[in-house]
Amino acid sequence: MFTLEQINEAHGKVKTGAGFPYFIKVIKALGVMRYEAYIKDGHIDYYGIHNHIVKASATYEPLVIANNVKKEKFKTELLAHQQGKTDFLTFIKMCAQVGIDKWVICMDKMTCTYYDQAGNEILVEDIPPV
Numbered sequence: 001m002f003t004l005e006q007i008n009e010a011h012g013k014v015k016t017g018a019g020f021p022y023f024i025k026v027i028k029a030l031g032v033m034r035y036e037a038y039i040k041d042g043h044i045d046y047y048g049i050h051n052h053i054v055k056a057s058a059t060y061e062p063l064v065i066a067n068n069v070k071k072e073k074f075k076t077e078l079l080a081h082q083q084g085k086t087d088f089l090t091f092i093k094m095c096a097q098v099g100i101d102k103w104v105i106c107m108d109k110m111t112c113t114y115y116d117q118a119g120n121e122i123l124v125e126d127i128p129p130v
Helices: 004-012 017-030 071-082 088-097
Strands: 034-038 044-047 053-056 102-106 111-115 121-126
Touching: 004 017, 004 053, 017 071, 071 088, 071 121
Parallel strands: none
Antiparallel strands: 034 044, 034 102, 044 053, 102 111, 111 121
């Protein structure tokens, strides 16, 4: 069973969005099957086999999530982040400003799905292999 310390160690090695695929590879190897990351305060729920759940507490002061999703702006800023042009906190603040509430990583499909506050799917991306 994986621990929050193991996940945090892997995450600590990621400096920009360009390192995200590496992070996914490492935590998948630890046994994480899915996780949900919440933009509002940064808390994350990690799920493994046999109902194993590890919860990471909020990591910053709560942000206000915009009610109206600006999908095209989000896609543009997401690409910049994936290219290593922004740090994680800048990315998080942008997500809140354009109406992204959370993302869900699914290890078996190797996808990252972004949602608005109503639970609508905004964008699904394949996670590139490392």
